[in-house]
Amino acid sequence: MRVLVTGGAGYIGSHIVRLLEKTGENVIVYDNLVTGHQAAVKNSTFVNGDIFDSELLAATIKKYDITSVIHFAAYSLVGVSMVKPQEYYHNNVVGTLNLLDVMLANGVKQLVFSSTAAVYGEPENSPITEDMPQNPTNVYGRTKLIMENAMADYSRSYGLKYIALRYFNACGADDAGDIGEDHSPETHLIPLVLKACMGKTPGLKIFGDDYPTHDGTCVRDYIHVNDLAQAHLLALKALASGHESAVYNLGNGNGFSVKEIIEAAEAVTGLTAPKEMALRRAGDPAALVASSVKIRQDLGWQPEYTDINKLIATAWRWHQDNPNGFGDKSC
Ligand code: UDP
Numbered sequence: 001m002r003v004l005v006t007g008g009a010g011y012i013g014s015h016i017v018r019l020l021e022k023t024g025e026n027v028i029v030y031d032n033l034v035t036g037h038q039a040a041v042k043n044s045t046f047v048n049g050d051i052f053d054s055e056l057l058a059a060t061i062k063k064y065d066i067t068s069v070i071h072f073a074a075y076s077l078v079g080v081s082m083v084k085p086q087e088y089y090h091n092n093v094v095g096t097l098n099l100l101d102v103m104l105a106n107g108v109k110q111l112v113f114s115s116t117a118a119v120y121g122e123p124e125n126s127p128i129t130e131d132m133p134q135n136p137t138n139v140y141g142r143t144k145l146i147m148e149n150a151m152a153d154y155s156r157s158y159g160l161k162y163i164a165l166r167y168f169n170a171c172g173a174d175d176a177g178d179i180g181e182d183h184s185p186e187t188h189l190i191p192l193v194l195k196a197c198m199g200k201t202p203g204l205k206i207f208g209d210d211y212p213t214h215d216g217t218c219v220r221d222y223i224h225v226n227d228l229a230q231a232h233l234l235a236l237k238a239l240a241s242g243h244e245s246a247v248y249n250l251g252n253g254n255g256f257s258v259k260e261i262i263e264a265a266e267a268v269t270g271l272t273a274p275k276e277m278a279l280r281r282a283g284d285p286a287a288l289v290a291s292s293v294k295i296r297q298d299l300g301w302q303p304e305y306t307d308i309n310k311l312i313a314t315a316w317r318w319h320q321d322n323p324n325g326f327g328d329k330s331c
Contacts, residue, residue, distance in 0.1 A: 001025050001026070001067050001068055001236060001237075001240055002025075002026040002028070002064055002065055002066050002067045002068075003020060003025055003026065003027050003028070003066070003067070003068050003069070003070060003236065004028050004030055004060065004061065004064070004066045004068075004069045004070070004108075005017055005020075005027060005028065005029050005030065005044075005069075005070045005072065006030045006031070006051055006069065006070070006071045006072055006073035006099065007030075007031055007036060007071070007072030007073035007074065007114075008027070008028075008029030008030065008031055008036070008041065008044070008046075008070075008072065009029055009031035009033060009036030009037055009038060009040050009041050009046070010031065010035060010036040010037075010040070010072055010073075011040075011170070011180070011181045011182070011183070011225065012072060012114070012167075012170055012225055012228055012229075013029070013031070013036070013070075013072040014036075014037075014040035014041065014179045015173075015174055015179065015225040015226055015228070015229045016070060016072075016228070016229045016232045016233075017029055017041070017044055018042070018174060018179065018229070019226070019229040019230065019232075019233055020233065021042075021043055021044060023233060025236075026064070027044040027045070028044065028045045028046075028047060028060065028064045028066065029041050029044045029045065029046045029047065030047045030049050030051075030057070030060060030073070031046070031047075031048065031049070031073065032048065032049060032050040032051075032073070033048060035075075035183065035184075037182060037325075037326040039326040039327070040179050040182075040326060042178075042179075045064070047060050051073050051091075051095040051096070051098060051099045052094075052095055052098055054098060054101070054102050057098075057099065057102040058102050058105065058106055061102065061103070061106045061108055062106065066106075066108055067108065067110065067240070068108065068110035068111065068112070068236055068239060068240065069099070069103060069108060069110070069111050069112070070111075070112040070114075070232055070236070071096065071099060071111060071112070071113050071114060072114050073091075073095065073099075074091060074092045074095070074096070074114065074143075074144075075087060075088050075091050075092060075140070076114075076116070076140060077140065077187050078118060078138045078140050078141075078281070078283045078284065079187060079281050079282065079283065080187070081138055081139035081140035081143070081283070082138055082139055082282045082283045085139040088139050088140060088143050089139070089143055092140075092143035092144065092147065093143050093146050093147060096113075096147050096150075097147075097150065100150070100151070100154060100160070103160075104154070104158055104160065109158075109159055109160050109161055110161050110162075110236070110239040110240065111151070111160065111161070111162040111163075111239075112162070112163050112165065112232050112235045112236055112239070113147065113148070113151060113162055113163070113164045113165070114144075114165060114167065115144045115145075115147075115148055115164040115165060115166045115167070115247070116140065116141060116144050116166055116167055117166055117167065117168045117169075117221070117249070117251070117288045117290065118136055118137075118138055118140050118141030118144065118285075118288075119134045119136055119141050119144055119145040119148065119166060120132060120133075120134055120135070120136070120141075120285070120288065121133075121134070121135040121136045121137040121141065121285060122135070122137060122285045122286065123285070123287075123288065126255070126287060126289045127221075127251075127253055127289045127290055127291035128249065128288065128289065128290055128291060129249070129291045129293070129294070130166070130247050130248065130249055130294055137283050137284075137285055138282070138283030138284075139283070140283075148164050148247065151164065151245070152245070155245040160245070161239050161243070161244070161245050162239075162245050163235040163238065163239060163243070163245065163246050163247070163248065164246075164247045164248070165228070165231055165232065165235065165248055165250050165295075166247065166248065166249045166250065166290075167223065167228060167250050167251075168220065168221035168222070168223050168249070168250060168251030168252075168288060168289070168290045169188075169189075169220045169221060169222045169223060169251075169288075170223060170224075170225050170228055171188070171190045171222050171223070171224065171225065171311060171312075171315060172190075172224040172225050172226070172305060172311045172312070172314040172315050173225065173314045173315050173317065173318035174225070174226060174314070174318075175226075175314060175317075177317045177318055177321045177322075178321075178322075179318075180315065180318030180319070180322065180325075181225075181315065181318070182322075182325030182326050184325075189220075189258060189261055190222070190261060190265065190312060190315050191315065191319070192204055193261060193262050193265040193266075193273050194265055194269065194312075194315060194316055194319045195319070196273035196274055196275065197265060197266065197269045197271035197272065197273045198269075198271070198319065198320075198323065200323070202274065203273070203274035203275055203276060204262065204273050204274065204275040204276075205275070205276060205277075205278035206258050206259070206262075206275060206276070206277050206278060207258070207278055207279070207280055207281040207284065208278070208279065208280035208281070208284070209259075209277055210280075211280075211286040211287075212286055213257055213286055213287055214257065215257050215259050215260070217257045217258035217259045218257065218258055218284055218285070218286055218287065219255040219256065219257050219286065219287035219288070219289065220255065220256065220261075220287075220288055220289075221251035221252055221253065221254060221255055221256075221288060221289045221290045222252065222256060222261070222308060222311060223250055223251050223252050223290075223303065223305075224303065224304070224305030224311050224314065226304070226305065227250070227252075227301075227303040227304055227305055228250055230301060230302075230303075230304075231248070231250050231295060231299070231301050234295075234299040234300065234301055235248075235299065238298075238299055246298065248292070248294055248295035248298070248299070248301075249290040249291060249292050249294065249295065250290065250292060250295065250301075251289065251290025251291075251292055252290070252292075252303055252306050253289065253290055253291060253292060254289070254306070254308070255287060255288075255289040256308055260308075261308075261312075262275060264308050264309055264312055265312050265316075267309065268309055268312045268313050268316050269316055
């Protein structure tokens, strides 16, 4: 396979790139470095490009004789999506449609797509299975659902073969400790708790304690980024061997509340995070926990990092070894 990874300099993308390198695939990273980091691209060929740049995309696909694409290049913050919807529709919908146009025009018909648990909104039952209703409560989730629907239409009409992976809460870092989560500004819970433990932020705000959950704080399913990476590799291989288009959840199947994550992070670090209660964050569903039975059965996916403390420990190592993240200004 010769794989183009859009957004391959980002957090999840860089972990998939590493796995593809280890397994001997040809990988081309395509990233505009708006949120990604050049320093996260260690060995692969790197193209500094934007998904709206049709000419560069087409030239890259031709030059490297690309056979499949993994598409990460998108905005992914629930809170920001609620106040800047235009940016989210533009980048995640218009940008992805542009990528699809260029792929199809150049005969590339295999795509692994980053989707999200946010497509479900407030689920009727837990754990969530792929066939449950999709009613996103935030703009981010709506942009991803729009693209899932578009890909289903393109699949029927143009022979596109895609696998959409609905990530629950990606976290952790590669055991090597040299790539990890570095967003600016950081908005995700686990890195923020760890930064609060390190004294790098004034403290953590807990967004709401009046949700209908066991302790009132939101419950999420935290999944290690390398387990996500394995799923992408399986999806790529499945498409290469003729698998039909499909949609899969990716989570551990265990829910942890915000308070439980803070406790686990404090146990792992041996430090205390200053914290305070705050209002609910717009767009947050109360609980999102995955059933990943479908991908386990269809593709043989098996997550390795199922212990929340071990999972947080990998993130902690990254934060300790790289207190300033990648230390560049490209974020
Ligand atoms: N959260 C919080 N304080 C923060 C950041 C996040 O209480 O500073 C909560 C957030 O409301 C959500 C959970 O932690 O319920 C996970 O949020 P995150 O942004 O990490 O991921 P999301 O679920 O939005 O993809």
